[in-house]
Amino acid sequence: MRNIKMTIEYDGSRYLGWQKLGDSDKTIQGKIENILSEMTKTTSDIIGSGRTDAGTHARGQIANFKTTSNMELIAMRDHLNTYLPRDIVVKKLEEVPERFHARYNATGKQYSYYVWNTPVPSAFERTYSYHHPEQLDVTKMNEACKILTGTHDFIGFSSLKKTKKSTVRTIKEITIHKEGDLLHFTFIGDGFLYKMIRIIMGTLLEIGIGKMSPEHIDTLFESGIRSDAGMTVPAQGLFLDEVFY
Amino acid sequence: MRNIKMTIEYDGSRYLGWQKLGDSDKTIQGKIENILSEMTKTTSDIIGSGRTDAGTHARGQIANFKTTSNMELIAMRDHLNTYLPRDIVVKKLEEVPERFHARYNATGKQYSYYVWNTPVPSAFERTYSYHHPEQLDVTKMNEACKILTGTHDFIGFSSLKKTKKSTVRTIKEITIHKEGDLLHFTFIGDGFLYKMIRIIMGTLLEIGIGKMSPEHIDTLFESGIRSDAGMTVPAQGLFLDEVFY
Known part of the structure; x- marks a missing residue:
């Protein structure tokens, strides 16, 4: 399984925060997971470095997800940015070792x-x-x-x-x-x-x-x-x- | 009659531009005139330095209006900013000679x-x-x-x-x-x-x-x-x- 680290920028004004809340379409994690799932044709759970509150912005939120997709990183990034709302941007995708965990490894x-x-x-x-x-x-x-x-x-x-x-x-x-x-x-x-x-x-x-x-x-x-x-x-x-x- | 020069800042994203269009509530001039009229209890036409297109922003649009109101400039500025939408801000009000015209005098x-x-x-x-x-x-x-x-x-x-x-x-x-x-x-x-x-x-x-x-x-x-x-x-x-x- 590939493990991919994401650097994410968002204007939090319109959202209930980072963390997914049931079926709500109003969280940043939810928005990204929806597009990732469609793109990779599997359920994609992403792990964030931590929550941000409703209305809080991010220049460098970090998350990671595991996938069997062979898609190249730049193609993946551009696909995500094409389908994400314009107030959420995936700035960078990097291949990381399988043990990397965005929350547990944050220092x-x-x-x-x-x-x-x-x-x-x-x-x-x-x-x-x-x-x-x-x-x-x-x-x-x-x-x-x-x-x-x-x-x-x-x-x-x-x-x-x-x-x-x-x-x-x-x-x-x-x-x-x-x-x-x-x-x-x-x-x-x-x-x-x-x-x-x-x-x-x-x-x-x-x-x-x-x-x-x-x-x-x-x-x-x-x-x-x-x-x-x-x-x-x-x-x-x-x-x-x-x-x- | 007092002649008052306004310096106006606006985020044009939600507007059809500076210039008033009939009864439209979607212009910057229209928004300001409505509040000025209520405040001074007379019809207040304001003269802008020129139009800005739909979606264009301004850090220093200039306008002027004439009034018989005795209200102090700072009280007037604060009243306008309290009632204007938050994407339109009156930065400064100045008393100017009666002949000052925001459009004709712009160099x-x-x-x-x-x-x-x-x-x-x-x-x-x-x-x-x-x-x-x-x-x-x-x-x-x-x-x-x-x-x-x-x-x-x-x-x-x-x-x-x-x-x-x-x-x-x-x-x-x-x-x-x-x-x-x-x-x-x-x-x-x-x-x-x-x-x-x-x-x-x-x-x-x-x-x-x-x-x-x-x-x-x-x-x-x-x-x-x-x-x-x-x-x-x-x-x-x-x-x-x-x-x-």
């Missing part, structure tokens, strides 16, 4: 979050960023990012109920770049809990407007109480940039 | 056209560029741009039927920048005929793939025959960047 991920930070909205960034009109103190937010970096129990930054699974994660780096009126946050870590980045972002915004102090992050690590953190910012500003193996 | 315009120039499409640039998979010879296209620059009769690069109005225009500058897989063309001129930039772009692409030579531009200036030029490329790659006064 880390990079996400971006964009904040449109000026009173007047943007017609072009409206579905790719979160509009936050009030001015943000980037120095204070950077201080908070330093405290967030490292290995911590992030249960307070998650929508998870009490769970037996570990909620300890390692954030390697958070950076903030100003690109005109857009603030670009990047997060690199070994993995992120459900809604973790969106809740961290909501907390960073509270710190940016002075409603919380950077040191509040320490309190949150100690309490682990979700309601001590900021709001969950909208998914439309979130991009899965890259999966590391 | 020039800058447009951009984007070509996504690689075999694999883009999920994010799909509605903001034209996907042209074949490789393009930028040197040859730049030679053609030099010939296009200056004062010429552009009738051959227009969808206009024979007309008594002058079809002579001056192009001050055309530049081509490579930004990753995106080719960014900018056009600065005193004015552009109906569909002129899209037909010039179609001709530049023919030159870029070697089907026409840069010198073919001279032949086109001599013949003035539309069918000697390239195709009209789609409006979705076109942006009105700026209007000069």
